[in-house]
Amino acid sequence: MTVEANAANPNAMPVNAVPVKDSHGPAVFAGFLGWTLDAFDFFLVVLCLTAIAQEFHRSDKEIAFSITLTLAFRPVGAFIFGLMADRDGRRLPLMLDLVFYSVVEVATGFAHSFMVFLVLRALFGIGMGGEWGVGASLALEKAPVRWRGLLSGFLQQGYAMGFLLASLAYNFIFPYYGWRPLFFIGGLPALLALFVRSRVKESEVWQRKRHATWGDLRRAILSNGKLLLYLMAFMMAMNLAAHGTQDMYPTFLLRQRGFTVSQRSFATAISMVGAILGGSLFGLLSDRFGRRRSMILALAGAILAIPLWAFSGPIVLVVLGAFIMQFMVQGSWGVVPAHLTELSPDSVRGFLPGFGYQMGVLLSSPVNYAEAAVAKHIGYAATMSMMAAAFSVMSIVATALGPERRAQRFGE
Helix, strand or coil, rough: HHHHCCCCCCCCCCCCCCCCCCHHHHHHHHHHHHHHHHHHHHHHHHHCCHHHHHHHHCCHHHHHHHHHHHHHHHHHHHHHHHHHHHHHHHHHHHHHHHHHHHHHHHHCCCCCCCCHHHHHHHHHHHHHHHHHHHHHHHHHHHHHHHHHHHHHHHHHCHHHHHHHHHHHHHHHHHHHHHCCHHHHHHHHHHHHHHHHHHCCCCCHHHHCCCCCCCCCCCCCCCHHHHHHHHHHHHHHHHHHHHHHHHCCCCHHHHHHHHHHHHHHHHHHHHHHHHHHHHHHHHHHHHHHHHHHHHHHHHHHHHHHHHHHHHHHHCHHHHHHHHHHHHHHHHHHCCCHHHHHHHHHHHHHHCCCCHHHHHHHHHHHCCCHHHHHHHHHHHCHHHHHHHHHHHHHHHHHHHHCCCCCCCCCCCCC
C-alpha cells in the first residue's frame, strides 16, 4: 500500500504496522456475561409470572403480554445500538446499553402499577435487543476461526446461564421476599460496563472496515437487503422454537403439574444445565461438520424429545424431559452467533446479525400470549407439544434453505 493510498483512506491499517496482541478472552467474557444478565432479568418475569399477576390483579395472559412486549421492542435496541456499532465502534454502544438496561431492571422492582410495569418491560426490551448483536460481533471478530463454533456456543449459552441463575435466585429469594427484590440484582450490568471500558479493546475488523459517513453505512445495509430478509425469517423460526419451549414452561409446571416453587426452580435449573451443555457441544460440532448440519441434527432431537418433555408422569422423567429438550433446542442455538456473524459482511456486522435476530424475535413475539390463550382450552401439555413440533420443523426448513459460510475469515 502506498503513502497516497493511506492518505486517501485514513482508516486503513498501514502495511508496516505491528499489530498489538489482543486476546479474545475479555471480549468473549463480556459478551457472555452481558447476555447472561439480560436473560436473568427476562426470565425473572417468566418465573414470577403468577405472583406478578396476583399483585397487579391481572390474569396469566395479561402478564404474558408483558413478555411479548419485551420481545417486540428488542428490534428497536438492535437498530439503535447496531447502527452505532458499525459507525462508532463496538465498545461504546455496548457500554451504554449495559448501563441503560441496568437502570430499567432496578426500576422494575419499584413498579407501582401494571401500566408502569408494562412501560419498563418495553424499555428493557430495547436494552436486551441492543446487547446481543454488539456483543456477538465484538467477541467473534476477535475469536480464532478454529474455535469460533465452540466460543459461539459458550457465548449464546449466557442466555441459559441467565435462566439458571434466575431459577436459583427465585428459589432462594422469592419464597421469603417476593418478586421485587429479584429485580434489584439487575444493577450488576453497570459494573460490567466498567470491565468493558478497562479490559476490552476495540474490534480491529471494525477499525479496518468502518464507514466514513452515515450515508455509506445506509448504502451498505441496503445492499444486503435480501440477506437481512432471510435472517429475519430464519430467526423468527428459531425464536419460535426457543421461546415456545421455554417461556411458559414454569407456568405449565405450576398450572398443569402442580409443582411447588422448589420443584419448578429445580426442573428449570436442570433444563438450563442441559442447554449449556447442548449449546457448547453443538457449537463445537459445527466447527467440524458445518453450521446448518449441526443445527438440523439438534432440532430433530428436540422433536423426538417432545413426548418425554410434555407428557411424563413421574417427576424424575419430567426433569429428564426438560433437560433433553433444552439440550437439543439450545444446542441448535449454540451455533447461531457464529452462523449469523459469518453470513454478515464485515461492514455491517454490528447491525445485520443483531437486527435480523431481533426482528425474528418481533415476528415470533406473540408465541407466549398465544400459548397462554390456547392452553386455557386444551391445556398446556397439548398446546406446548404441538407448537414445539411445528416450530422445530419450521426451523429445520429455514436452516436447510439458507446459505452457510463456515470459517469465513473476518476483515480479509
